[in-house]
Amino acid sequence: MESLSKRAKVLTKKPMTLAERAYLPAIFQGLSITMQHFFRAATKKQVTIRYPEETRPFSPVFRGLHVLKRDEAGRERCTACGLCAVACPAEAITMVAGERKKGEENLYREEKYAVSYEINMLRCIFCGLCEEACPKAAVYLQADKMAPPRFERDEFIYGKDRLVEPVTPDNRSKRGIQLTPEQADKLRSQLA
Amino acid sequence: MSPLFLFLSFVALLSALGVVLAKNPVHSVLFLILTFFTLSGHYLLLNAQFLAAVNIIVYAGAIMVLFLFVIMFLNLNEETEPHKPALAKFAAAIAGGSLLLILVAAMRNVNPVGYDPTSFDSQIGMVDRLGLVLFQQYALPFELASILLLAAMVGSVMLGKRETGERNF
Amino acid sequence: MDFPPLAWQGLVVLVVFGVSLLIATYSTYAERVIAAFLQDRVGPDRAGPFGLLQPLADAVKLFTKEEFFPAGANRALFVFGPCLAMVTALMSSAVIPFGNVLQFGETAIHLQGIEINVGMLYVFGMVSLGVYGIMIGGWASNNKFSLLGAIRAASQNISYEIAMGLALIAVLMMSGTLSLREITFQQVSDAPFVWQDIFNWNVMKQPLGFIIFIVCAFAETNRTPFDLPECETELIGGYHTEYSSMKMGLYLFAEYINVFVASAVMSVLYFGGFNFPFQAELRNWLVSSQGLELVTAQNIITILGLVGLFAKIFSFIFFFMWVRWTLPRFRYDQLMRLGWTILIPLAIFNIMLTGGLITFGVIK
Ligand code: SF4
Numbered sequence: 212m213e214s215l216s217k218r219a220k221v222l223t224k225k226p227m228t229l230a231e232r233a234y235l236p237a238i239f240q241g242l243s244i245t246m247q248h249f250f251r252a253a254t255k256k257q258v259t260i261r262y263p264e265e266t267r268p269f270s271p272v273f274r275g276l277h278v279l280k281r282d283e284a285g286r287e288r289c290t291a292c293g294l295c296a297v298a299c300p301a302e303a304i305t306m307v308a309g310e311r312k313k314g315e316e317n318l319y320r321e322e323k324y325a326v327s328y329e330i331n332m333l334r335c336i337f338c339g340l341c342e343e344a345c346p347k348a349a350v351y352l353q354a355d356k357m358a359p360p361r362f363e364r365d366e367f368i369y370g371k372d373r374l375v376e377p378v379t380p381d382n383r384s385k386r387g388i389q390l391t392p393e394q395a396d397k398l399r400s401q402l403a
Numbered sequence: 404m405s406p407l408f409l410f411l412s413f414v415a416l417l418s419a420l421g422v423v424l425a426k427n428p429v430h431s432v433l434f435l436i437l438t439f440f441t442l443s444g445h446y447l448l449l450n451a452q453f454l455a456a457v458n459i460i461v462y463a464g465a466i467m468v469l470f471l472f473v474i475m476f477l478n479l480n481e482e483t484e485p486h487k488p489a490l491a492k493f494a495a496a497i498a499g500g501s502l503l504l505i506l507v508a509a510m511r512n513v514n515p516v517g518y519d520p521t522s523f524d525s526q527i528g529m530v531d532r533l534g535l536v537l538f539q540q541y542a543l544p545f546e547l548a549s550i551l552l553l554a555a556m557v558g559s560v561m562l563g564k565r566e567t568g569e570r571n572f
Numbered sequence: 573m574d575f576p577p578l579a580w581q582g583l584v585v586l587v588v589f590g591v592s593l594l595i596a597t598y599s600t601y602a603e604r605v606i607a608a609f610l611q612d613r614v615g616p617d618r619a620g621p622f623g624l625l626q627p628l629a630d631a632v633k634l635f636t637k638e639e640f641f642p643a644g645a646n647r648a649l650f651v652f653g654p655c656l657a658m659v660t661a662l663m664s665s666a667v668i669p670f671g672n673v674l675q676f677g678e679t680a681i682h683l684q685g686i687e688i689n690v691g692m693l694y695v696f697g698m699v700s701l702g703v704y705g706i707m708i709g710g711w712a713s714n715n716k717f718s719l720l721g722a723i724r725a726a727s728q729n730i731s732y733e734i735a736m737g738l739a740l741i742a743v744l745m746m747s748g749t750l751s752l753r754e755i756t757f758q759q760v761s762d763a764p765f766v767w768q769d770i771f772n773w774n775v776m777k778q779p780l781g782f783i784i785f786i787v788c789a790f791a792e793t794n795r796t797p798f799d800l801p802e803c804e805t806e807l808i809g810g811y812h813t814e815y816s817s818m819k820m821g822l823y824l825f826a827e828y829i830n831v832f833v834a835s836a837v838m839s840v841l842y843f844g845g846f847n848f849p850f851q852a853e854l855r856n857w858l859v860s861s862q863g864l865e866l867v868t869a870q871n872i873i874t875i876l877g878l879v880g881l882f883a884k885i886f887s888f889i890f891f892f893m894w895v896r897w898t899l900p901r902f903r904y905d906q907l908m909r910l911g912w913t914i915l916i917p918l919a920i921f922n923i924m925l926t927g928g929l930i931t932f933g934v935i936k
């Protein structure tokens with residue numbers, strides 16, 4: 212039969228030569244390889260990334276912590292349609308819908324809005340289906356932020372206070388959402 | 404009688420009793436090892452370092468490990484110990500008693516001479532002396548014994564050797 | 573300073589124990605750093621400068637962990653096992669001659685715990701007793717996998733002891749003594765040839781014996797590639813499956829002390845012990861051109877020899893670790909086959925070879 216990849220190797224089981232059977236040459240070969248690595252590690256750079264001081268760049272398609280976006284005018288985009296909760300395979304999202312009152316037009320974009328909106332980060336598998344499902348482009352998974360470890364379970368239930376994008380860039384940093392200075396500047400100019 | 408000797412003898416007798424009286428066979432073996440230890444201590448007190456070391460290596464180190472192997476695998480313990488019939492107990496008592504009797508009878512006439520400082524040779528138990536005696540006076544039995552052991556070892560190697568064509572893995 | 577000499581020797585024994593413990597402690601650190609370097613990593617570097625306090629942190633961790641007793645375990649023996657492993661490991665370090673004599677006026681301090689003329693047998697006895705620590709621990713855990721692990725370890729140790737002893741016999745045939753100190757002294761040479769000192773080391777006369785010995789040393793100390801007694805991955809741990817906390821730590825410690833002792837024994841038996849090249853020349857030079865007294869010069873040589881011996885020991889320990897992070901583990905049948913059908917015949921052949929060479933006066 213013609214092999215598909217033409218990379219197949221015919222395995223021959225030759226009897227081992229004396230040097231192979233003596234085993235020691237192979238051992239020394241292995242030892243020299245590890246020794247090369249030893250000196251490489253001792254002199255050149257190791258592959259270790261010393262985590263808290265050094266971090267690795269996130270992938271641009273990384274799906275991290277959720278954020279509930281605001282529109283250009285600073286109003287919450289979410290209309291509490293529940294599509295994200297339906298889409299969520301982990302059933303991590305719960306919300307309570309409410310009707311927008313008069314005078315709240317500057318707060319909520321649509322007439323119906325989410326009074327409470329909670330994501331349980333212990334259930335969430337960060338699949339991003341909520342982001343896909345949202346018709347209002349309200350929920351996003353940030354590419355640069357992870358749900359940090361915590362000591363208590365209830366701390367993992369993120370409410371609107373921690374999910375909704377803050378109004379001003381300075382508030383954003385106060386809430387612990389990490390923005391690079393460029394991002395903050397960009398946001399400020401957008402808001403202005 | 405030095406306090407060290409008294410102490411060693413005390414421990415030796417106690418652990419020897421432990422061998423017989425311990426309910427758990429593993430404990431018995433461990434007591435037996437302790438007994439070997441104290442015996443080695445006695446050898447040391449007699450300035451027989453070689454004997455002491457060999458006693459530990461061969462008896463405590465090798466043979467007793469095999470004992471322990473077997474006993475651990477058999478998983479004997481107090482519950483599974485079979486109840487011995489009274490006749491067996493009786494026979495054991497008679498056998499042990501007669502052994503004691505023979506020992507006492509044999510020891511009765513021994514009168515320890517103590518040692519004579521002028522003729523006492525403190526080096527008598529040293530390994531080179533022992534070697535000289537073994538290789539001169541007892542050369543033939545010694546060599547025979549070593550050939551026997553070597554044959555046993557070669558036999559075990561042969562048993563362990565793969566036969567031609569046999570491949571288990 | 574009017575210590576009786578026996579008290580000095582007692583002090584030396586205590587120091588030797590302390591040093592063994594210290595070296596075992598830092599072996600754990602060295603193991604991790606070397607492992608890291610061999611794998612292009614960094615290793616522990618958080619606790620203290622270069623992570624040097626890591627052993628301390630480990631000790632705190634081990635001590636504060638839960639003391640766990642398996643159900644149905646034999647409590648006394650469960651505790652006794654690791655203690656025995658530790659004690660036998662420590663005891664065997666007592667007869668290693670770490671250095672020559674230090675002379676302070678009247679008092680002469682032998683840098684050796686106890687000198688007995690069957691030193692080598694003593695080490696052997698202690699090593700063979702180390703098996704009990706493992707056996708007892710494995711049996712007392714009341715776990716059949718621990719028991720199997722213990723049996724595995726014990727059969728391995730007993731099997732390799734034979735080959736080790738046979739390899740050793742070749743050395744003893746040349747030296748004619750069992751005393752480690754004597755064997756060390758026999759490896760000096762006062763010939764003027766520069767590298768003569770090294771050529772007088774036993775490893776030059778017993779290369780095959782040395783290879784057998786070091787392979788057996790790996791097996792005796794349960795180090796990779798023969799670390800089947802404690803392989804976590806494929807054989808459910810080993811005799812210490814049920815152990816936790818400091819009892820576990822004692823077992824690990826005992827292994828490192830065993831590595832240290834094995835390294836020391838190999839340095840003494842095959843690599844000239846506390847002798848180092850040019851020592852006679854150096855002493856003569858110190859006396860003749862520096863105008864030192866002979867005693868002082870000898871003391872300096874002794875201390876240098878001590879340093880030299882430790883350098884040899886550390887290189888062996890490094891070798892142990894280097895091999896550990898290079899070779900994979902043997903399978904158990906391969907291990908037994910290597911021990912019984914290869915090493916033992918080789919060792920017997922080595923004895924015959926040595927005997928022949930001695931008879932024909934090629935080596936002494
Ligand atoms: S990322 Fe996936 S699991 Fe997490 S909330 Fe969205 S849909 Fe649910």
Ligand code: SF4
Nearest residue numbers: 289290292293295345
């Ligand atoms: S986040 Fe989007 S999908 Fe979810 S409720 Fe709000 S608008 Fe609907």
